[in-house]
Amino acid sequence: MLTKIIRQAGILLSGNLLASVLNFLSVAISLKALGIESFGQVTxxxxxxxxxxxxxxxxxxxGLIRYFSIERDKAGLIVLTLKYxxxxxxxxxxxxxxCAQFYADSFKLSEHSEILQWSSLYILFNQTSVAIGVLRYQERYKALALxxxxxxxxxxxCAVVGHWKNLGVSYFVTTYLITLGLGVVFIQVLCGSYVVSILKSKNSATEALHGNWKKGFNRFNFTVHMTALADIPVKQLDNILVGAVVSVGATxxxxxxxxxxxxxTKVTGPLNQVLYPEVNSLLAEKAYRNxxxxxxxxxxxxxxxxxxxVAFASISTNYWIPMLFSEELLVYKWHIIIFLLVHAVATAFTPIHPIFLALGYVKRLFIITLFSNAILCVGILLLGQQLGLLGVVIAISIQYLITIVxxxxxxxxxxxxxxxxxITLHT
Known part of the structure; x- marks a missing residue:
């Protein structure tokens, strides 16, 4: 099992590491081009x-992967997922x-309210449940890496051009979302022919979706959706809270x-993607020890x-921070070191998340995620006011610890x- 997981994760890892390095450099270039205050506005x-x-x-x-493995009516699954x-x-x-105007006014970013409204169209295109589900089910990890x-x-x-042409906040906001959207279009195109062929072969078996089976599928997806909602603070909402509690520059x-x-995270992300379906298969075979x-x-x-x-990065902060970013960021040197240490430990425990879900603890996952992220939000609001960005780092550390424990x-x-x-049943 471990060999297969490592091999499949390696396919995604090669792509994700390259993407991560490029994104890292893009952030560095953007910061150099805009300065920390304007970069905070972009964020x-x-x-x-x-x-x-x-x-x-x-x-x-x-849900698509889970039910694809046990149900024949794949067309019905795809239709339900597309509707959702x-x-x-x-x-x-x-x-x-x-809400774009209200948000922009709240952070004194009114001049960018119109571009924020246009950027909202990204949400319309960023619906990837079917594409990701199909490609992962088919184990087409190279496509996902691409x-x-x-x-x-x-x-x-785009970041290089923006730095060269001395372009502003709106440019960096829109190009980032457009490039993300093009990646979404890419995987939609790749799975398109398979989805169309499945829908064309749709037959009366779809009627089986009416009843307990359909309710079970929708209930599973709804619970996963609620869990994803509960996990938003640690993904993006924290950026907004830092801007509100500390400062735009701190953001x-x-x-x-x-x-x-x-x-x-780019190292462990592929691992999660291949571990989840693999664990589901092993649990079905009752290979708990494995x-x-x-x-x-x-x-x-x-x-x-x-x-x-982390140890190497901590020792050399005085060299790589000003070289890659700017002297302004050295003020936050110890914040970076503490965050990297905590994040390294949390990263090591990444495998527990897909295994917890595969064991069927969907409701418990939602409660844990909701509770830990509520603690994160409260921690940022309270500790951020008292200790600034250091308080935010402490709040994230507490959130990580709660999740693992x-x-x-x-x-x-x-x-x-x-x-x-x-063992008892077989003896």
Missing amino acids: LLQAYILVISLCFNPQAWQ DLICAVLGTCLAIG QSIISAVLFFG GAYRVIKQIATIS VKSAMLKIIILLLIPSLVV FKLPQILRRLAKENDES
């Missing part, structure tokens, strides 16, 4: 679109356009700190190199229990 404007996009992106690919995505897309776009590479390459080119610094840490063994091995394999990289013991207990019962 706040982008965060508005991305937060609403996340709210109305149901992540229904997880379309409703969310329209509602999200309308909300973003309607999506991030295409977006990263295009935005890197720019915080965006850079997160971008630095994102490189490790799941536990792979999880612990992956945690160790991630923890050791992560800590080594609530998930890992439950996973270990469940796997041990199921393994014992499985």
Whole structure:
């Protein structure tokens, strides 16, 4: 199992690492071109679109993969998922356009309200549940890797042009969202022929969707969607909270700190993508010991190199921060070091998240995610006012700790229990 996971993750990893490095460089170029204050404005404007996009992106690919493996009516699954995505897309776009002026006025960004409204159209196109579900189900991980590479390459080119031409906030906001959108179009095109062929072969089996089966599928997708909503604070809403509680300039610094840490996320992201379907297969075979063994091995394999990289980066901050970004960012040197250390530990425990979901703890996942992110928001509001950006870093550390403490013991207990019962039944 571990060998297969590493091989498949490696395909995505190669693409994601390249994309991550390019995005890292794009942020560095953008900061140099705009300065930390204007870069903070870019971050706040982008965060508005991305937060609403996340709210109305149901992540229904997880349900698609789960039910593709056990149900024959793939056409019915795709139709239901497309309807869910379309409703969310329209509602999200309308909300973003309607609230854009109020948001811009709140952060004294009124001059950019019109571009914010136009940028809201990104939400309409960023509905990828069917595309991601189909490509992952078919194990076409190279295609998914290419999506991030295409977006990263295009935005890197745009950032270089923006720096060269001395372009402003609106340019960097729109080009970032446009390049993300082109990546979405790419995977939609790749899965298009398969989806069309499935829909053409749709038959009376679709009637089976009416009843408990359909309710189960919709209930699963709705719960996953609610969990994704609960997890938004740690993904994008934190940028907005930092801008509101600390300052616009601090938002720019915080965006850079997160971008630095994102490189490790690009390593673990592919791992999650291949681990989830693989764990589902092993659980169906009642191979509980294999799941536990792979999880612990992956945690160790991630923890050791992560800590080594953080140690090296911490020692050399006075050199690479001004070289890559600017002297202004050295004020936040210790914030960066602390965040990298905490993030490295949290990154090592990444395997617990897909395993927790695969074990069927959908409702518990929602409660844990909601609780930990509520703590994050409260922590940013309280500690951010008292300690500035350092308080924000502490709040994120608490959120990471809560997530690990609530998930890992439950996973270990469940796997041990199921393994014992499985052995008893076979003796």
